[in-house]
Amino acid sequence: MPVQNYEILNPNTDVTTTRTLLHEFIPVTGTILSATYGTYPNEGNIKNFTHGMFQSVYDYPYLSSSANHIFDITMGYDEGSALSASSGYTMQKKKINIYNQFAQVLLGYTGSNNQVEIFESDLDYGDDNRQMKECYFVNFSRLLSKDQVKPGSFSITLGVGTWAQSLTTRKTLTDASASVTKGTKTTPGGEYGVLYSGSNADSRCGLIFYEAGIAVISGSVMGTGVDGSTAVAQFYNDKDGAATNLTWLQSFVSSSISGNCDALRHRVYNLSYNNTTEINSTIYFCRVPHNKYNYSSNPTYTSASKITVKNKASDQPVSYITTVGLYNTANELLAVAKLSEPLRKSPETEITLRVRLDY
Amino acid sequence: MAFLDNSGDIILDAVLTDVGRQRLSQGNFSIRKFALGDDEIQYNLYDKNNPSGSAYYDLEILQTPVEVAHTRASNIQYGLISLTSPNVLYIPDLVLNEKTSQSIIKYNKLILLAVNEQTKTKLVDSSGVDPKYILKANTQQPGRSILVESGLDTTDVKGTAINRTTYLQSVNMMDNTFSIALDSRFFNGVWGTGNASTFTNDALGNFKIYFGPLSKPTALTPSKSLLSFNVTTARGAPNLIYYYGASTPDTSESALQGPRGTVLKLNLNVPSPDLTTAAGGARSDLWGKFGKLSQTAITGKSQKYDIIDTFILITGNATGRSIQVPIRLLRYVSG
Numbered sequence: 001m002p003v004q005n006y007e008i009l010n011p012n013t014d015v016t017t018t019r020t021l022l023h024e025f026i027p028v029t030g031t032i033l034s035a036t037y038g039t040y041p042n043e044g045n046i047k048n049f050t051h052g053m054f055q056s057v058y059d060y061p062y063l064s065s066s067a068n069h070i071f072d073i074t075m076g077y078d079e080g081s082a083l084s085a086s087s088g089y090t091m092q093k094k095k096i097n098i099y100n101q102f103a104q105v106l107l108g109y110t111g112s113n114n115q116v117e118i119f120e121s122d123l124d125y126g127d128d129n130r131q132m133k134e135c136y137f138v139n140f141s142r143l144l145s146k147d148q149v150k151p152g153s154f155s156i157t158l159g160v161g162t163w164a165q166s167l168t169t170r171k172t173l174t175d176a177s178a179s180v181t182k183g184t185k186t187t188p189g190g191e192y193g194v195l196y197s198g199s200n201a202d203s204r205c206g207l208i209f210y211e212a213g214i215a216v217i218s219g220s221v222m223g224t225g226v227d228g229s230t231a232v233a234q235f236y237n238d239k240d241g242a243a244t245n246l247t248w249l250q251s252f253v254s255s256s257i258s259g260n261c262d263a264l265r266h267r268v269y270n271l272s273y274n275n276t277t278e279i280n281s282t283i284y285f286c287r288v289p290h291n292k293y294n295y296s297s298n299p300t301y302t303s304a305s306k307i308t309v310k311n312k313a314s315d316q317p318v319s320y321i322t323t324v325g326l327y328n329t330a331n332e333l334l335a336v337a338k339l340s341e342p343l344r345k346s347p348e349t350e351i352t353l354r355v356r357l358d359y
Numbered sequence: 360m361a362f363l364d365n366s367g368d369i370i371l372d373a374v375l376t377d378v379g380r381q382r383l384s385q386g387n388f389s390i391r392k393f394a395l396g397d398d399e400i401q402y403n404l405y406d407k408n409n410p411s412g413s414a415y416y417d418l419e420i421l422q423t424p425v426e427v428a429h430t431r432a433s434n435i436q437y438g439l440i441s442l443t444s445p446n447v448l449y450i451p452d453l454v455l456n457e458k459t460s461q462s463i464i465k466y467n468k469l470i471l472l473a474v475n476e477q478t479k480t481k482l483v484d485s486s487g488v489d490p491k492y493i494l495k496a497n498t499q500q501p502g503r504s505i506l507v508e509s510g511l512d513t514t515d516v517k518g519t520a521i522n523r524t525t526y527l528q529s530v531n532m533m534d535n536t537f538s539i540a541l542d543s544r545f546f547n548g549v550w551g552t553g554n555a556s557t558f559t560n561d562a563l564g565n566f567k568i569y570f571g572p573l574s575k576p577t578a579l580t581p582s583k584s585l586l587s588f589n590v591t592t593a594r595g596a597p598n599l600i601y602y603y604g605a606s607t608p609d610t611s612e613s614a615l616q617g618p619r620g621t622v623l624k625l626n627l628n629v630p631s632p633d634l635t636t637a638a639g640g641a642r643s644d645l646w647g648k649f650g651k652l653s654q655t656a657i658t659g660k661s662q663k664y665d666i667i668d669t670f671i672l673i674t675g676n677a678t679g680r681s682i683q684v685p686i687r688l689l690r691y692v693s694g
Contacts, residue, residue, distance in 0.1 A: 005441045005679075006392040015390075286393045292441040293395050295450065297679030299437070300402040305449045305511040305617060308402040309416075313448040318405075318417070322425045323396035324371070325435045326379075328389050332583055334379035335390065336434040337371040342400060342423050347445045355373050355393075 005293065006327060007286070014285045022277040023153075026144050028070060030157075030167070030268040037061050041262040048258050053094055054139075055261040069141040073261040074098050075219070077252060078118055081133035089253045098257070102137050102216065106189030106209050119216050121194055121204035123185040130204060134219035134252055136264050145213035146277040151193055152179040153274035154208045156215065159267040160222065163234035163245060166267050171197050173217065175208050184210070197221065222248035222267075236263035279358050286324055286353040294319055294347055319345045324353050361427055374428045378583075396435030399423050436584065440679050444530055449511045449617070451532050453675055453682035456506040456614040459568050461624065463503045466492035469668070469687040470505065474629050477637045478664065478691040485694070486657040496629045496688075499550055499572045505625040507682060508598055509534040509675050511617030518602040518609050522618040533620045534675030536592050540582050541627070541671045543589045544645060545688060548628035551576040551593025558622045559599035564607030566600070570624045585672070592676070595621030623673065629688065638691050646690065653692045662694040 009015060037044040037060065044061030054074035060067040076098030077083045084096060100116050107117035107125055117125055119132040138156075140149065155174045159167035177183045178193030185192055190211030197203045206217040222232040236251040237244050238259055251260055294317040295301070301308060301319075309318045320342035326335040337355045345351060375383065382388040400420060409415040428434060457464040472494050473479035479495050482488045495501050516522050527533050539549055550573035560566045582588035598619035602609045610616055629635060633643045642665065646652055650667030667688040674681040 005438065006394050008392050009390065282390075284390060284393065286395075288395065291443075291445075293439040294445065295440045295442050295447065296397050296400070296402070297437040297440050297681070298397050298400060298402060299681070300400070302450050302452065303403065304515075305452050305513045306515065307448055307450060309405045309407060310448055311407055313446045315448075317442075317445055317447065319439050320397050320400045320417070320420055320423075321395050321439065322399050322423070323428075323435055324373075325394045325396060325438075326390045327392050327394065328382065328387075329391045332378050332382070333376050333434065334382055334388060335373055335375050336428045336430075337373035338425055338428045338434075339371060340425060342397070342421055342425065344417065344421070345395075345439070353371065355371055357373055357375070 006331070007288070007292065009284055009286070014287065016283050016285075018281045018283060020279045020281065022279055023150050023274045024146075024277070025272065025274055027270065027272040029270050030159075032059055032070075033057055033265045033268050040266065046265070052091065052256055052258055053098060055258050055265075057265070068143055070144060071141055072139040073136065073264060074139075074257055075134075075136045075252070075260045075264075076100075076102070076257075077135070077219075078103070078131075078133040080118065083134060083249070083253055091256055095252070095257060098137070099133075099135065102135075102214070106187060106192070106212060106214065106216070108188035117187075119207060119218075121206060121218060123183075123194060125185070125187065132206070132216065132218040132220070134249075135206075136217040136219065136260070138215040138217065140213040140215075140273075142213070144275060145273075146275040148190075148211045148276045149208060149213055150180070150274035150276050151184055151191065151210055152176060153272075154193075154195070154215065155273065156195075156217070156271040157269040158221065158264075159269055160232050163237040163266075167269050170269050171221065173197050173206055173221070178208075189214075217264075219248050219252055236260070236266075281356045281358050284326060284355045284357070286355055288321075288345065288351040288353065290347050290350045293321070293345055296320075316346045316348065321345055321351070321353070324355055326355065326357075372427050374430055376430050376434070380430075394435060395439040396437065397439055398434075398436050399425055431586070434584075437681070438679065442530065442532075447530055449513060449516065449526055451509050451527065451534065451620055451675065451678045451680055452512045452615075453534075453673060453680050454508050454510075454512055454614040455682065455684060456508050456622070458614060459506065459566075459612050461503055461568055461570055462491075462506040463494045464491050465685075469685045470494055472496050472627060472629075472686050472688050474688055474690050475635045475637055478689050481662055481664075481691040482657070482689065486660040486662045488657060494626065496627050497631060497635065498626060499574075501550075501573075501626045504550075504573070505623075505627075505684060507537070507623040507625065507673055507684075508613060508615050508619060509537075509595065509621045509623070509678065509680070510598060510615040510619035512615045513617040516617045518600065518613070518615065518618045520601050523601070523620070526618050527620045532678050534595055534623075534677045534680075535621060536594050536676045537623050538590050538592055538674045538676055539576075539625065539671060540585055540588045540590045540674070542669045543579070543581075543587055544649065545629060545634065545667060545669055546589070546627055546671075547630045548579060549576060549591055549593060550574065550626040550628065552596045552622070552624045556596035556622075556624065558596055560601065560603070560605075560609060560612065562603040562605060564603070564605035566607075566612045568612060570596075573624060573626055588672075593623060593625065595623045595675075598622040621675075625673075627671070627686070634688065634690065636690075638693060642690075650688070656687075656689055660694075663692040665690040665692055 195206035
């Protein structure tokens, strides 16, 4: 039956709101991405689609209900790229469409002729310097990235060795120069930071969009080094096609989107980032005065009408709190909080129970 | 469900209830007050005579594992209450009175509720059940019906007028009204204590017990704690049976042994004609869904009855004390 005694909560003194950012470390090892759940490139945790425009990566064979979506990979190039000069390249239109889609969502437009901006590996995307016209896009699932990727926490290590020993030589891209207070730029797609593969300015080779949870990696990261590294000669071994041992540029031109995604997966040594969950909380301070809630209507509270916890009338009444019910003015129970252990209440004690509801 | 981890600091596990989520979606989620519960606590574990000292009195209680919060089921069935005086030693109980000529008496731990006249007749005439065990539903003047007393059921305090004032009235523990929760699928109302009710005795041992026609109490509203239940409020009449030390003791008609506060007389209404059709009539599917069809309800008798077992919950609105009354709905079928 309904409880008998309610205590009014004063909205000015008993209720407050807070905002908390919760971060989790998300490590993804490269072995999950390649050849763990089957034979490369047809692993059970890699989902390809008939439209062929992107590839989904799961942490377990995706036909299992236990599988969790980790991220999607795709690639594309701008219509102003040298790769667009000749027609007839494999999936050329779709690759251009993919690039434009990400550019318009993440960067917006130039302001003239409805032209989309072009990705640049710096914090000034309007100056046309350091343009990245051929890119891989890694879209992290909402399950893992939650509300956003934490600035300054992203890292991806790629193998830049030969195809057969792709991971023996590695390159790590990080956004270490970014943080929650500096080193980021805001675009229509949210804040982004620059990915560096080294310490000098020339090592910039990608972007990470924090709110969108999308990493944009320049294809040139496998090319003749902007950061002084040598080009990866055997970027992709297209076993199903006529060509083998393609450079990244050759792969962009002649391989399908899925093929390029396979090539990138084959070279991911690991990646990690911290996600961010924004928790908005309302805290109710349930103040229990010394002279209230000292008795109970629990049937075991009396034996032959006599209060069980008393020997004589002058003994202090005692009750034990296990539950806090939160009600509206119509006495409807809207939320309930349980204590992990009973809390003793008597006229000698005043208690403030801090009940937090997270949204 | 599970128990909460109680190995470390005290934590609070808070969840929105179904109603809370509903109100949130409607944009009128507004928490304005709180109440406290102790449903898991068994106060009889309080060992107030523990020879090791007061620190050991509630050792077992404090070790009670607490379940995680539920979103649907009732989370606070009883609740902690505030009484103005810290010196209260006795709290009234609600007790089913089976002693007076107005009281229905439980038959094998259940109150038999005949849903129609045919069933009552068959129970008495064919199945040989004494009428004192049979409550006839849907009537304002049932004769015998459910009688509940509120007061102290203790031999420590005599049931005198002075003690009634001291132990009940002066500490605001007179249940002048009662909340009755009943399953909305089987009941569509109750008849409560009438205005012309008398429940008293005198020093010579004479009892005057009269309730007259029952009255229709307040409208039903959905229960806020029991699923599928409705709640209504009925008034209680003054319970003026006192201890006089007479040869006919006060307890010969009262179920309480100490000071008495109020008394509630109650009959139940079932949906008609849904549940009240006579044998051969259209049988409501409620009988099959929630009960048993064509049962030999009375041991050794061949008559067949449809039965539904349920309960009603009666709570004193001043004391918060409650009593759960088991009810068996009976409908004659054959034999």
